[in-house]
Amino acid sequence: MSATDPQTHATPADTAQRRLIVRLAQDRSDLAAVQRLRYRVFAEEMGADIAPPSIGLDIDAFDELCDHLLVIDEDAPAADAVVGTYRLLRESVARSAGGFYSEGEFDLAPLAAARADASRDMVELGRSCVLAPYRTAPTISLLWRGIAEYLNAHRISMMFGCASFPGIDPDMFAPALSYLYHHHLLPVEQRPTVLAGKGVAMERLAPGTYDKRHAMFQLPPLIKGYIRVGAMFGDGAYIDHAFNTVDVCVVMPVDKITSRYAARFSYAA
Secondary structure, three states: OOOOOOOOOOOOOOHHHOOEEEEEOOOHHHHHHHHHHHHHHHHHHOOOOOOOHHHOOOOOOOOOOOEEEEEEEOOOOHHHOEEEEEEEEEHHHHHHOOOOHHHHOEEOHHHHHHOOOOOOOEEEEEEEEEOHHHOOHHHHHHHHHHHHHHHHHOOOOEEEEEEEEEOOOHHHHHHHHHHHHHHOEOOHHHOOEEOOOOEEOOOOOOOOOOOHHHHHHHOOHHHHHHHHOOOEEOEOEEEEOOOOEEEEEEEEEHHHHHOOOHHHHHHHO
């Protein structure tokens, strides 16, 4: 059963006419709504193995540490009002509580060591999802407007996180992974690497042996969006069996978000 099955969840007829707002979660009710949304997308739609399934929530230990960005449909019933989310974890919070979620997949030490301004926080983006009917430009623009405002409010110097391909077979996306390796890899002195024994090489195919247009077509929309704002990638892909994904480490300097795209996000919103 999919996350938008009409027998299980209400689905809006025309999302273009919905009244959408973006804000941070304010209380435990907001957090529970985020966890329900994530369960609908990750477990019901994408097949993630989330336990216990009976409660219908995606919960982990990092939720209590993070800020949660919400897109809310003001025209939807309260139980279905949260339709998009991003989880944001600031470095100052993560270091006091044991580290980042991504450190379970990638060695981030080069990233932290190479940044220009160590006095400013990095922020980890994660657990991003949007209900299928709302995967449109207005919803994504709202999320990025919220992110741009968050970066400014907390003087963030760099964003990073895991971005995912569906399924756990990296060879299904050999052209796309190879394209990222050949064209968007971080300089070696800044480059996170997948943890030993937990991933595979991104370079599945040699240069010139795959069609670049096909590789671009294979990229998930979120990764294409990251590339458009100047993102670069770590080396290696993590096989996440629990979430049924192949993960890559994406890094985005903040100045490329705030100077080039924040105004556009605000206008779209």
